[in-house]
Amino acid sequence: MSRITALRTVDVRFPTSLSLDGSDAMNADPDYSAAYVVVDTDAGDDLSGHGFVFTIGRGNEVAVAAIRALEPALVGKEVEPLLTDLGATSAALIGDSQLRWLGPEKGVMHMAISAVLNALWDLRAKRAGLPLWQLLGRLSPEELVDLVDFRYLSDALTREEALEILRAAEPGRAEREVQLLRSGYPAYTTTPGWLGYSDEKLARLATEAVADGFTQIKLKVGADLQDDIRRMTLARKTVGPDIRIAIDANQRWDIEDAIAWTRALAPTDPYWIEEPTSPDDVLGHARIRKGVHPVKVATGEHAQNRVIFKQLLQAEAIDFVQLDAARVGGVNENIAIVLLAAKFGKPVCPHAGGVGLCEMVQHLSMFDFVAVSGSMEDRVIEYVDHLHEMFVTPTVVSQGRYAAPTAAGFSSEMHEKALHDYEFPDGSVWAEINSGGN
């Protein structure tokens, strides 16, 4: 028997705004950040669980405060029951009748619960000696549906239907594990397309992306139409007709603007338009999807929970389900979302623009492949080449594919030194910046 001894939190921020990495139509100068949590135990096995809320700078301390609000629910508790029944653990955290008011199931409080649940999953996978995707991919259909909260889902997906989906995918599981370990999972790259980059840098990075084996890239759009036409034309000319180019407006538009702007870019053959409008606007996405056909619609990185994904699917509002590892209620709610996507026959293509998101979402896509959809068709995981060096077991992408992680855990653990150096505002990096070093 072991107990949780602490939720250690760190406010860690990377000064990415200095290079305009991550700049888009709504996010001018992000400092990729993490409200980071370590779940420590007294097991004496040197294993701890690591998770985080991803933010883009200011307000990261609010997410830290939200994680701390979960301490009373966890510190001092026995570890084994919490990890053995992570469905119940998730339900207890999300269902706290007082904390629930702060969402419900959305925003800072939900993201904090996500961080803690993800840390518990990391710990469970480390104890099992398996990468998370493999741990999940070996659970029985019954164990998997026990992880899901079907409240508010039953009009679209019942427990029984979820079981059927999972049972149908059971036969090929072992084979697909082998396939992943051998040849990985397709990636696309957003690295060339940040809005703050010059045309020269865009073209150079797009060329490199193709040379590196990527068959899909993504460009940020939405600040200025003429600029977007110029950049997309340049990108298309650079990569040729066979490389998919997705575009991403980061919620910049109203409905009619989204349709008109996307149509204006249609001659450059964009593959999907991502986050054309408010992530809350299910009906708006449905209208946009009709209006921009044959350009496809992708969204999800800011979709707050399974209820929004359910409606996006019910309303035929999206073509791609862009789940995020750190916004909805952790691994558990993402299992629900993967199941919803399978029910409606839509590919899961995770969001990973940030710090540590590539590390985590790869496990969710690989779980989807092994145990749910059983398919990689039209499925890609976003890849951005920033800050992987901060992680103990960084994502490995080569020839345009994610290598299947083999280290035990959720790949969510940062180096202690990174946590220390980039701690805000007193870590050495910030101390230097704030002393005028920049």
Place this chain on the structure above:
Amino acid sequence: MSRITALRTVDVRFPTSLSLDGSDAMNADPDYSAAYVVVDTDAGDDLSGHGFVFTIGRGNEVAVAAIRALEPALVGKEVEPLLTDLGATSAALIGDSQLRWLGPEKGVMHMAISAVLNALWDLRAKRAGLPLWQLLGRLSPEELVDLVDFRYLSDALTREEALEILRAAEPGRAEREVQLLRSGYPAYTTTPGWLGYSDEKLARLATEAVADGFTQIKLKVGADLQDDIRRMTLARKTVGPDIRIAIDANQRWDIEDAIAWTRALAPTDPYWIEEPTSPDDVLGHARIRKGVHPVKVATGEHAQNRVIFKQLLQAEAIDFVQLDAARVGGVNENIAIVLLAAKFGKPVCPHAGGVGLCEMVQHLSMFDFVAVSGSMEDRVIEYVDHLHEMFVTPTVVSQGRYAAPTAAGFSSEMHEKALHDYEFPDGSVWAEINSGGN
């Protein structure tokens, strides 16, 4: 010229769980709380702005942290430009490109922005020497639309359409002000109906409510159907056929459950079913509304922002718009919601179950009457008889009607002594409870 000198925050909590005031199917034991903010200036006029995030206990400190995250945007700034152009002030706070990631426009961070904006409105109204409803009701249509962020709304409500609505209501403004000052605004009461109350208490409070002049009461439902049938039958027998009885499930159900449960209660003639399911489920509410006719559907207290209200109206998912003063982005976003309701012809019936919500929402309904809808038909403001004594200018309800506030401000200011005694965890009330006094 004056400057903002501080955002003073207080974590204030009332131990309402000790009496089960506020108990419902999802909120078993709320401690009505406020993440309270005072905007102080150096104007030397003894006026400060007061606002708060309403929560139900645990996590109130997270909302306090979120308010503190707004300090750099306000402290040290000149007051007059901020108050003169509260449209720009709102846009700057909500549009902060880094803080935005924590929502966007939802959850803890949005509620904190709401608290600060409401405090600024309180200050502006105090400086003008007017109650907020009168201040708003005397702004020109152009000034009012300048307060609204039409982003994401234009497919349902354009600036021009909003102007038309406001201009159409201009002629009768002065007359309606007089009418409000003379005879107030209709209220309904939730006081009898909390789920934790005994049948005897329910019947006694329902009898008192009718004697007090209320023509509508509300009962919490959703924990147990047989209990609900018994309680509704008792309530109906107690108040007779002419008093409206609304029922409120506080998000308890999935779609089919909501329809079946409400139909099972239909013989007791419920007026509306409130929050039947997830506040995020626009499509679900639309299906429920079709399924429970002629019982009406009301929701909104947990609707996170104008985009959700827009869709609820577009989808014909609700009959009543239950705006909340402290969840969406403050007075500004509530003006947008009042305008949306007018555009779609749905009555605004604010949520006020909590602490200080009655005090604030009365201003919004009265503004609606004076300057937007121009009507009280089928409109009621919720009233709960808890904790008004904590406020400097408490709500006055008599003969089932809210008296129009005449004191300058937003009625959002708590007594300093209340803030002091109920500060969590060190105020005298909590010190006594925690020392075993309870």
